[in-house]
Amino acid sequence: MTLQIRARLPQPLRAALRTAYRAATAPSDLVAVRELARAPNPDAARIADALRAVKKPLPGSEQARIDAIEQARTRMERRADPLVDGSLNVPPGYDVGVTVSQACSASKPLFAALLLYHLAKRFRPGTALELGTNVGISSAYIAAGLQGRERLTTLEVSPYRLRLAREVHARLGLANIGYRQGLFVETLGPALQEIGSPDLVFIDGHHQYEPTLAYFEAIWPHARPGALFIFDDIRWSQGMRRAWAKLREDERFALVVDVGVLGLCVGRAPGVSGRYQSRRMYSIVR
Numbered sequence: 001m002t003l004q005i006r007a008r009l010p011q012p013l014r015a016a017l018r019t020a021y022r023a024a025t026a027p028s029d030l031v032a033v034r035e036l037a038r039a040p041n042p043d044a045a046r047i048a049d050a051l052r053a054v055k056k057p058l059p060g061s062e063q064a065r066i067d068a069i070e071q072a073r074t075r076m077e078r079r080a081d082p083l084v085d086g087s088l089n090v091p092p093g094y095d096v097g098v099t100v101s102q103a104c105s106a107s108k109p110l111f112a113a114l115l116l117y118h119l120a121k122r123f124r125p126g127t128a129l130e131l132g133t134n135v136g137i138s139s140a141y142i143a144a145g146l147q148g149r150e151r152l153t154t155l156e157v158s159p160y161r162l163r164l165a166r167e168v169h170a171r172l173g174l175a176n177i178g179y180r181q182g183l184f185v186e187t188l189g190p191a192l193q194e195i196g197s198p199d200l201v202f203i204d205g206h207h208q209y210e211p212t213l214a215y216f217e218a219i220w221p222h223a224r225p226g227a228l229f230i231f232d233d234i235r236w237s238q239g240m241r242r243a244w245a246k247l248r249e250d251e252r253f254a255l256v257v258d259v260g261v262l263g264l265c266v267g268r269a270p271g272v273s274g275r276y277q278s279r280r281m282y283s284i285v286r
């Protein structure tokens with residue numbers, strides 16, 4: 001019923017209601033972060049710290065790196081040329097009519113991308129894995145948050161999107177990224193064989209109920225105990241809402257944090273008992 005009423009409202013009114021709702025929930029989001037910081041789980045404070053860091057100024061050199069990624073985003077957003085120029089081998093019909101700008105619009109916006117950066121910095125994953133490179137914005141943020149020998153592997157079906165991502169990363173001087181092109185069902189297994197045990201996993205592609213759960217189940221046996229799983233667009237569709245409803249109750253996770261568009265889940269690790277689920281936070285990464 002609620003859904004039907006919402007669907008009948010004109011778009012501007014829906015947008016205004018959403019903005020008003022988020023403004024009203026913002027103060028309680030701060031309370032939720034404070035509660036999270038005090039939760040009896042060692043990773044809870046790290047996630048709370050990352051959430052707080054999203055809207056704080058960064059030191060100069062870090063800000064310069066973020067600015068460079070945002071400049072790359074802006075350059076792509078301004079490109080009205082077609083993504084597919086025929087120079088690469090893709091099945092006919094794939095991404096036809098899509099401009100570079102349109103492809104880029106599927107990237108995580110600034111605050112969500114910054115959260116990925118801050119999480120990567122705080123979780124210090126030896127190995128990070130991303131499903132859904134697109135044109136390389138979120139992977140740039142994750143890779144920028146890594147240090148030393150830490151590495152990101154990112155998977156993408158579209159060779160054109162992946163080519164752009166590689167160009168963007170090369171210009172940004174990000175050499176800590178490995179790429180696999182193909183459908184996730186083809187590339188996930190070999191990627192896991194190659195990288196071993198991921199400590200941070202970002203699932204941002206093929207946003208449907210069964211695929212989302214299937215990719216998680218395929219990765220879980222390989223993931224390091226205490227790995228951080230980040231599920232994107234958890235409220236994007238009915239299927240994703242169902243997937244999130246199942247994932248957030250999964251007893252294999254010791255910590256579940258709901259950031260509105262993103263669901264953060266930390267796997268159980270030796271020595272960590274209990275389970276903590278945060279309240280829903282809408283205003284932090286919108």
Ligand SMILES: C[S@@+](CC[C@H](N)C(=O)[O-])C[C@H]1O[C@@H](n2cnc3c(N)ncnc32)[C@H](O)[C@@H]1O
Pocket residue numbers: 106107108131132133134135136137138139155156157158161182183184185204205206
């Ligand atoms: C939302 S975009 C990723 C955005 C990117 N993570 C960012 O924020 O910059 C999802 C990407 O996943 C890719 N994708 C979707 N389904 C896929 C599948 N089954 N196998 C491989 N790639 C897929 C799409 O081509 C698209 O580029």
